[in-house]
Amino acid sequence: METSHDDDSLVNFADDQDDDLDIAPNPDRFRDAVLYGTDWTVRTLLQQIEQGNIDLSPNFQRRDAWSSRNKARFIESVALQLPIPQIVLAERKEQRGTYIVLDGKQRLLTLAQFAGGFSNDHSLWSESAKVGPLRLSGLKVLPDLNGKTYQDVVDRAELGQFRTQFDNHTIRSALIRNWPDEDYLYEVFIRLNTGSARLSPQELRQAMKPGPFTEFLSVRSGDSSVLQKILGLTAPDFRMRDVDLLLRLIAFQTRLPRYKGNLKPFLDDTQRHLNASWSDEQNNVVALVDRIEDGLEFLIKCFGSPREVGRRWDDKRFDGPINRAVLDVQIASAFDPNVRRAVASGALDLRAAYIDLSESDLDFGQAISVTTKSITAIRCRYQSWQRALEKAVGASIQMPVLPNA
Structure with missing residues (x-):
């Protein structure tokens, strides 16, 4: 599994335990999918990436998780022909022979950064050109490779053995074909990471639902300094949980009446809808994200x-980890002009009001902790926060239209 790049990496969301996939048990769906293994050489994998058959988008490079030291040690392991954990790929239904990466993106990206040969029109080229080729350092077993790029290895006859060992090393690849639906891939994705921190499915959603809104989400969340401050990040999150949070805030502000009680399909549908209607919705969504960022600054x-x-x-x-259910209602109140005026005049201490509600309202506490995604819980926490603010401010507070119970 991929590892985090520093101590500032995002702690999992506090409400993750309630964010399961709600996939109905059906053993047949697992029997229908075809799963087989193949041993691809490093050079074959690189050719697949260069040809666009394995998608490592430029935006993924911005979410690079490994340090230069870890990348160098990985390349050294490949050159030593040590066993490498398998990568897991799912074949795209709409284009045979092209793949979605379920596990192993960081390994593939590191290989591409070291030895990829990208044409000038390749989607990865502009990002790769900015940082230049990976230059190895800190190697102890193969010190002759320190300070070298892959091209240096190619140019030096005495390093030819290392190049041969690197290019011809095989990496086990598990390929999934004939998968029944997206939920199957989400299930596989989550189970692959069961031994590590619980993951948001946003990384897979980004691959499964390409489009202009998907591109916007990745770029805008990665560029948002206030979103990173809220999440405790210093860079775009390599597991795209900042993208997940921004998508959720957009969805809850614009499409909450459509919510049916299951979070994953609600977010899936929001991303699908905005990709399809981006030409009509772009200005509204950009303006909303501007308001969200302003609202986060206000809350800080x-x-x-x-x-x-x-x-x-x-x-x-x-608590340390962020709770998305809490942020949903806090950001909604940050949009309200009566709340803003009351805070500016000193009539409202928003922090104190929130602490008081948390200590005095058991139902509110349940709605942000025990179960957070049910319609009943959503209505409870919005309405409880609204009542508390209206009592403190002495004026009406506007909240999003809520789903029917």
């Missing part, structure tokens, strides 16, 4: 720290 000022925004108040302190 109100709470005094980005690490307190969107967190549960429990046992006289704020």
